[in-house]
Each structure stands twice: as structure tokens, then as C-alpha cells.
Amino acid sequence: MISSYLPVTIIAATAKFLPHRQVMPAYVILIYLAAAMLFALSLKWLSSPKTARWGVLAGEIGMAAAIIATLFLPEVRHYDWIFIAFAIAIAAALPMALLIPMTAVPQQIALFHAFGALAAALVGTAEYYAHGASLGTSTLVAIGFESLLGYLTFTGSLVAAGKLQEILPTQPMNYPFQNVASISVLGASIIAGAMVVVIPANPLVFPIFIALCLLFGVMLILPIGGGDMPTVIALLNSYAGLSASAMGFVLNNKLLIIGGALEGSSGFILAMIMCKAMNRSFINVLFGQVQAGKAAKSDDIYGGNIKSVNAEEVAAILDGARRVAIVPGYGLAVAQAQHAVGQLFELLESRSVDVQFGIHPVAGRMPGHMNVLLAEANIPYDHLMEMDRINPEFENMDVVIVNGANDVVNPDARDNPNSPIAGMPILNVDKAGTVIVIKRSLSSGFAGIPNPLFAAKNCLMYFADGKKAVLDIIAELEKL
Amino acid sequence: MNPSLESNLFVFALAAFLGYEVVRRVSPQLHTPLMSLTNAISAISVVGAIAVTGAGHNTTMVVVLGTIAVTASMINVVGGFLMTDRMLKMFKKRKSQ
Numbered sequence: 001m002i003s004s005y006l007p008v009t010i011i012a013a014t015a016k017f018l019p020h021r022q023v024m025p026a027y028v029i030l031i032y033l034a035a036a037m038l039f040a041l042s043l044k045w046l047s048s049p050k051t052a053r054w055g056v057l058a059g060e061i062g063m064a065a066a067i068i069a070t071l072f073l074p075e076v077r078h079y080d081w082i083f084i085a086f087a088i089a090i091a092a093a094l095p096m097a098l099l100i101p102m103t104a105v106p107q108q109i110a111l112f113h114a115f116g117a118l119a120a121a122l123v124g125t126a127e128y129y130a131h132g133a134s135l136g137t138s139t140l141v142a143i144g145f146e147s148l149l150g151y152l153t154f155t156g157s158l159v160a161a162g163k164l165q166e167i168l169p170t171q172p173m174n175y176p177f178q179n180v181a182s183i184s185v186l187g188a189s190i191i192a193g194a195m196v197v198v199i200p201a202n203p204l205v206f207p208i209f210i211a212l213c214l215l216f217g218v219m220l221i222l223p224i225g226g227g228d229m230p231t232v233i234a235l236l237n238s239y240a241g242l243s244a245s246a247m248g249f250v251l252n253n254k255l256l257i258i259g260g261a262l263e264g265s266s267g268f269i270l271a272m273i274m275c276k277a278m279n280r281s282f283i284n285v286l287f288g289q290v291q292a293g294k295a296a297k298s299d300d301i302y303g304g305n306i307k308s309v310n311a312e313e314v315a316a317i318l319d320g321a322r323r324v325a326i327v328p329g330y331g332l333a334v335a336q337a338q339h340a341v342g343q344l345f346e347l348l349e350s351r352s353v354d355v356q357f358g359i360h361p362v363a364g365r366m367p368g369h370m371n372v373l374l375a376e377a378n379i380p381y382d383h384l385m386e387m388d389r390i391n392p393e394f395e396n397m398d399v400v401i402v403n404g405a406n407d408v409v410n411p412d413a414r415d416n417p418n419s420p421i422a423g424m425p426i427l428n429v430d431k432a433g434t435v436i437v438i439k440r441s442l443s444s445g446f447a448g449i450p451n452p453l454f455a456a457k458n459c460l461m462y463f464a465d466g467k468k469a470v471l472d473i474i475a476e477l478e479k480l
Numbered sequence: 481m482n483p484s485l486e487s488n489l490f491v492f493a494l495a496a497f498l499g500y501e502v503v504r505r506v507s508p509q510l511h512t513p514l515m516s517l518t519n520a521i522s523a524i525s526v527v528g529a530i531a532v533t534g535a536g537h538n539t540t541m542v543v544v545l546g547t548i549a550v551t552a553s554m555i556n557v558v559g560g561f562l563m564t565d566r567m568l569k570m571f572k573k574r575k576s577q
Binding site for chain 2: 035036039040042043044046047048049052053055056059060062063066067070071073075076077078079081082084085086088089090092093094096097098100102105108109112113115116118119120122123125126127129130136138233234237240241244245247248249250251252253254255256257258259260261262263264265266267268269270273359361366367368369371372375376378380381382383384386
């Protein structure tokens with residue numbers, strides 16, 4: 001129903017134009033229509049790793065066709081600056097896309113969000129300064145949304161990228177009356193935006209509006225800690241899309257509305273999935289201060305119950321195992337241990353041990369990040385199991401190796417209703433025969449609470465760096 | 481209501497719904513490439529930036545803002561698609577023995 005309705009609306013609507021836009025030639029409209037359908041197909045093909053690369057190709061063809069058709073629009077008369085911009089963009093984008101290490105993909109994507117949002121915001125600003133008070137109310141409202149979302153996503157994404165790259169502190173940065181201050185700035189930006197619509201000819205309101213939006217983006221993201229980055233980056237993804245969509249309303253271009261709306265809903269779904277995986281609400285992620293946990297003291301839980309092992313002992317345990325699960329967390333990426341884990345996988349498989357990876361939705365710094373890191377380490381994707389698929393399997397596992405994960409394997413989330421993370425879905429690694437936790441120390445994860453798993457009867461702690469530990473286990477296994 | 485606004489709202493609502501239905505089916509394994517691909521697709525805003533920048537009767541300010549916008553969104557287009565493909569290339573099935 002949708003696919004048959006879209007073309008009708010697009011053709012019917014593109015016949016009517018804002019006064020300052022020329023009528024688009026029919027062939028451009030048809031190419032835009034084809035591009036919109038290729039974009040939808042592109043996301044559909046992404047549903048499985050088998051067809052995913054066709055999805056990228058479909059998107060690329062749609063994009064190239066739309067750009068070429070736009071260059072032939074009669075209203076486009078000057079090409080010098082456009083081609084200079086193309087050249088700069090290609091020179092800048094190639095190293096970003098091709099050289100960036102996979103561990104740095106989250107901050108790269110945050111930067112892409114910043115660029116996309118900046119483009120939308122600047123086009124809105126250019127439209128305002130080109131046509132100003134002659135624009136109709138609905139166009140001015142659309143420019144308001146475009147600029148608000150565009151500018152706040154621009155600075156917000158730059159702050160997020162800075163935190164992910166650890167240029168800015170990754171800890172939550174809190175100050176007194178922080179939420180009051182943030183909400184006041186948001187309120188002030190909305191009022192300034194409304195004044196742009198009401199008194200568009202006033203030369204002061206638009207610059208003030210821009211400044212407030214830029215400031216709000218910083219204030220929104222600065223207080224948020226590293227553990228919440230997967231939600232934040234998904235939310236900024238959604239905002240970047242919505243700002244592009246608002247630009248479509250300003251320019252009366254259906255292709256922009258569709259392209260932006262696809263990203264807007266995609267980012268929204270991902271942010272919902274991340275919130276659900278942490279058992280938190282959007283409001284709590286954005287405005288929640290770090291709760292002082294009522295958790296038990298770590299000494300009461302750990303005292304006398306921690307059993308430590310070395311590489312030789314782990315190798316001996318793995319030697320007798322038939323089914324092994326590996327649970328990676330962000331610590332694995334920090335230790336750059338994904339390739340070592342890939343070698344361990346190969347070695348165990350060659351000894352006909354069945355190895356699966358259990359991946360929590362918030363493992364890593366953005367949705368799906370851990371899967372990319374493990375795929376890079378040559379682990380076949382049919383061994384990368386999402387939480388709901390692997391949880392029923394743990395009781396049949398001889399050994400689970402937890403590397404660099406903490407809160408997402410904390411059984412308190414499931415068993416202790418008073419825990420600060422109560423209700424958060426976890427990987428039930430404690431159901432397995434033996435759990436080996438590779439970790440530098442007993443320090444707590446993002447939630448700042450002790451983990452009773454470490455003191456469990458079937459749990460062995462291997463205190464070491466995530467990469468060195470795996471390499472040592474491999475060396476010991478090869479001796480057996 | 482302005483007729484173009486009306487049809488734009490219809491297109492937006494249906495495209496958001498279509499996006500929701502399609503993205504819901506994307507494997508969680510591919511959520512990072514998904515984010516990078518949707519970001520590349522929404523960089524279709526480059527066509528708006530081109531139309532604004534190339535228009536005949538522009539002031540210097542509009543040309544400057546437009547040129548930065550074309551650069552920023554084109555970085556998104558080129559970088560977004562290339563990085564998505566680079567990630568997806570790594571997702572392989574088990575080697576046939």
C-alpha cells in the first residue's frame with residue numbers, strides 16, 4: 001500500500017511549488033522518485049548480511065542519479081563553487097572512510113552526523129537570508145525546525161565525537177542546576193525560533209536563535225557519560241535525519257523528506273532498543289543524574305570468594321570443553337583484543353569445539369559496534385549471537401569466557417530487585433558450567449556497582465589485560 | 481492548509497512509517513552499518529544544498545553558506561557509503577572447508 005501511494009503523492013505534490021522555486025522538469029521528478037524507491041530498497045536489503053552490500057549499491061545509484069539530475073535543474077546556473085565543494089569533500093571523505101580503524105567507527109559516525117546536520121542547518125539559514133520575510137509562515141516554521149535540529153545536532157555530535165575519541169572527559173559532567181539550565185536554554189531557543197516566524201524581518205532574532213541552538217546541543221550531550229553513548233549516538237542519528245527532512249519541507253523537496261525520515265525513524269528505533277537494553281527511559285538517559293547505588297559493599301560480596309586462575313589453568317579447562325561461548329564487552333575493544341579473540345576462535349574450532357559469541361545490544365560504544373569488530377577479526381557472522389538467541393543456550397555451555405564486559409553479565413540485574421540495574425536484560429553467563437572472567441581488576445563497570453558473578457562458585461577470575469590474556473591462553477592451548 | 485505542506489506531511493508520515501517497518505527487520509548484527517547507511521542516505525540533502533548554491537541571484541553570504549553545506553553533505557555522501565561498504569565487506573559466512 002505504501003509503495004503504491006508514495007509515487008502518487010510525490011507526482012501530485014511536486015506540481016505545486018513555492019513562488020520562489022521554478023517548476024522542476026518531469027525527468028528530474030522521475031529520477032527523484034526512482035532514488036526514493038532505491039533508498040527504501042537499500043534499507044530493505046540491509047535486513048540480512050547476505051544482501052546488505054546490494055543495499056549499499058542501491059543507495060549509491062539512487063544518490064548518484066539524484067545528484068546528477070539536480071545539477072541539470074534549470075535553476076542551477078553556477079557550477080564553480082559546487083565543484084570546488086565536491087573536490088574538497090571527496091578529498092576529506094576518502095581518508096575518513098577508508099583509513100579509520102574499526103574501533104573508531106563510533107566517533108567517525110558522530111562526525112558524519114555533525115556534517116549532515118550542519119549542511120541542513122546552513123541551507124535553512126541560507127534560505128532565510130535569501131528570501132527572508134517573503135517566506136510563508138509554514139516555510140518559516142520548517143526553517144525553525146531545520147535550524148533547531150541541525151545546529152543542536154551539529155554541536156551535540158561534535159561533543160559526542162570528542163567524548164568517544166576521549167578528547168573530552170568520558171565521565172558524566174554534572175554541575176548544579178544542570179537540568180534547569182539545559183531546559184531553560186531549550187525553552188529560550190524555542191521562543192527565539194517562534195520570534196523568527198512572527199517577526200522574520202528583525203535582523204537580531206535569527207542570529208540569537210542560532211546561538212541558542214548551538215549552545216543547547218553542547219549542554220544536552222556534555223553531561224552524558226560514556227556508558228550511555230550507544231543511546232546518544234542513535235538519538236543524534238535520528239535528529240540528523242529529522243533536520244534533513246525539515247529541509248525537504250523548506251525546499252518543498254519530497255526526496256529530502258523521505259531520505260531524512262528514513263534516518264529519523266531508524267535512529268529512533270535504535271535509541272529505543274538501546275534504552276530497552278539498559279532498562280532506562282530516554283528522559284533518564286538525557287536528564288538523569290548518576291544514581292547513588294544502594295548496592296552492597298564490594299567487600300561483603302567479594303571477600304574470600306574470588307578464585308583466580310592463570311593462562312595454563314584456563315587452557316586446561318578449555319581442553320576439556322565441547323561448547324564454549326565468548327562474551328565480549330567494550331573492554332575488549334579498548335584492549336584491541338578482537339584479533340587475538342579471532343585467533344582463539346580459529347584454534348578452538350580447529351579442535352572441534354563449538355564456539356559462539358554472545359553479544360549484548362549495548363556492548364561497544366554504539367549499536368552493533370561489537371559485531372563489526374568481531375567481523376573484522378574474521379569471525380563468521382553466523383557465530384555472532386544476539387542476547388535473546390544465546391541466553392537459552394548458556395546452560396548447555398561448558399565454558400563461558402567473559403572479556404571486557406561487566407554490567408551486562410551482572411546477575412543482580414535479574415535476581416536482586418533492589419539493585420540499581422534491576423530489570424536490565426543481561427546475558428545469563430552464570431548458568432554455564434564454568435565462567436572465566438578476563439579483567440584487569442575487580443573494579444566496577446559503568447553502573448559503579450559490584451558484580452556477584454565474580455564471587456560465584458562456578459566463576460574463575462583471570463586478572464590480566466584483555467589482549468595479553470587471550471594470547472597467553474592461545475600459547476598454552478597450543479602446548480596441549 | 482497550504483497544499484504543498486499538506487502533501488509534504490503525508491509523504492513524511494508514510495516515509496517514517498516505511499522506515500520503521502524496514503529498519504525493524506534489520507539484523508542487530510548490522511546496526512552499525514545501518515546507522516552509517518541511513519546517514520549517507522539522509523545526506524541526500526546535498527541536492528537541496530546544490531540547488532541553493534547554484535541559483536542565479538545569490539548574495540555572497542548565501543553562496544558561502546551553500547558551499548559549506550554542499551561540502552559538508554558531500555563528505556557525508558562519499559564517506560558514509562564507502563565506510564558502510566567497508567564494514568559490510570567484513571561480514572562473511574564460515575569458510576567452506
